[in-house]
Amino acid sequence: MKATDPSPLVAAASTGQALLELLRRRGVTYLFANSGTDFASISEGLASAAEAAIPVVEAVLVPHENIAVGMAYGVAMVTGAPQAVMVHVNVGTANALCGLINASRENVPMLLMAGRTPLYESGRPGARSLNIHWAQEMFDQGGIVREHVKWDYELRAASQLEVVLDRALAIANTEPAGPVYLTLPREVLAEPAAVLASPAAALMAPAAARLPDHGAIERAAQILAQAENPLIITSRAGREPQAVPLLAALAERYALPVVEYRPKHLSLASDHPMHGGYETDPWLASADAILVLDCDVPWIPSIRQPRPEVPVIQVGIDPLFSRYPVRGFRSDVTIAGSSQAIVAALGAALAAQAAGPLHRSAEARRKHVMQQGQARAAEAQRAIESARKAKPMGFAWVTHCLSRAAGEDATFVNEYSLVRSALRVTRPGGFFGASPVGGLGWGLPAALGAKLADPGRLVVAALGDGSYTFANPIACHQTAAEYGIATLTVVFNNSGYGAVERATRAMYPQGKAVRGGTPLAWFRKSPAFERAIEACGGYGERVEDAEALPAALERALGAVREGRQALLNVICA
Secondary structure (H helix, E strand, O other): OEOOOOOOOOOOOOHHHHHHHHHHHOOOOEEEEEOOHHHHHHHHHHHHHHHOOOOOOEEEEOOOHHHHHHHHHHHHHHHOOOEEEEEOOHHHHHHHHHHHHHHHHOOOOEEEEEEEOOOOOOOOOOOOOOOHHHHOOOOOHHHHOHHHOOOEEEOOOHHHHHHHHHHHHHHHHOOOOOEEEEEEEHHHHHOOOOOOOOOOEOOOOOOOOOOOOHHHHHHHHHHHHOOOOEEEEEOOHHHOOOHHHHHHHHHHHHOOOEEEOOOOEOOOOOOOOOEOOOOOHHHHOOOOEEEEEOOOOOOOOOOOOOOOOOOEEEEEOOOOOOOOOOOOOOOOEEEEOOHHHHHHHHHHHHHHOOOOHHHHOHHHHHHHHHHHHHHHHHHHHHHHHHHHHOOOEOHHHHHHHHHHHHOOOOEEEEEEOOOHHHOOOOOOOOEEEOOOOOOOOOHHHHHHHHHHHOOOOOEEEEEEHHHHHHOOHHHHHHHHHHHOOOOEEEEEEOOEOHHHHHHHHHHOOOOHHHHHOOOOOEOOOOOOHHHHHHOOOOEEEEEOOHHHHHHHHHHHHHHHHOOOOEEEEEEEO
């Protein structure tokens, strides 16, 4: 990791200030903070640095811990660079936990720092001075998050700062990437800053991504070369934008259908001729070789799975998802490495293979995949039209209108609401879906972070009303107003939790809930969500008529272009 500024470190008044300077020098752009009484030295350090014109990491005050983590997530998913989060002791850590779990399961690098109750009852600068300092101490504060971070530690002396911070960032950035956790006792932050050994460059670099095994690549290429109906399934190959054109070229050259199953990133342009849609079920019965490219759950075994004789190739940074307690998907060839490196290596290995079934069946397969694509497009149009006529309007119509209004250059942050078949996305990095663990409240903070990372681009947060509520929307809109973050939020408001109803109906298809309505799924009253953003100076509008939606979108986008955050509360079903 390279420093952003080679000049010598200015002598900091405290370890807290030195931390702020060092974060910037290590390439961390933002410190998203919901602090507490344990961070007095951080506040003083920011003030001291500002007075002395010393460059430090940009601090962003956020009214809730989960929003701070979500914004750090959003910046990292756009830039790939880890950001820092600062929260209060155990109670702040607990509030950040849902967002942290999302980041962990999606391999988002992040430095989560928390205060720690003062170690000393008296006799040291920063010693206990409030009643809560006794009640907030834990025997093992790191135990709150240990299952969801790659590493955790407590800073015990000023002299440790450099090595601890550099190690934390190196571990967070080493694939599979993920969050790390550092606790900061108040007395340590108050100590005079130690002289740093290496202010201009990190003491250690993250481990380089593992190169894919050549022998395994050859075996995978042989399997694919002998197949007549191979299938690629991916969820997040596009986490590396460089992998997207490589995958597109591979699919085009060999007529390989690519299914983006429960996508977390754009891995293949939605209009690519070899795009196989968003469901694996239609392809599994005929597939005679399957390449699973960075996808944790490529199919649901209790519903449908490949035939036993079909070879399965599992590839990715962590192709067996080793941190999942149970994951029983077969893997005849397992290859660890980045999506970019693996797709490039497979392309080269396939080019070296003698012409076989893969080549002989290519044109027939290409024709079939394109025919299936045309059929899905026609079905998508029917679904859009049906959703337009429905009372209230359907999700497909809202997605279609939003896609047309925002354009292909926008960044879509989707927390479950967008109907992918109705959304046109072609740009790598143009789509981000929720973490596979599904901690609600991710989408709106992540969209704010994405906008900070790419301020010149339109960022759209597409949320259900449940996801929007979980995001602490007033706190999000307050943050957006404070820092001038102008995003478009579209709430797909069906006044409840559709996932609860679907799960209930799936388990009890003849049950009483099917006939009489699903308890614990629907609200009888829906708040005026548009008023929340208005309270923070943004533009809000409620939309109930399907035909009125395009014009409402233009008004909202007009507000965004003027630098105001905007929200549409779209009543739909």
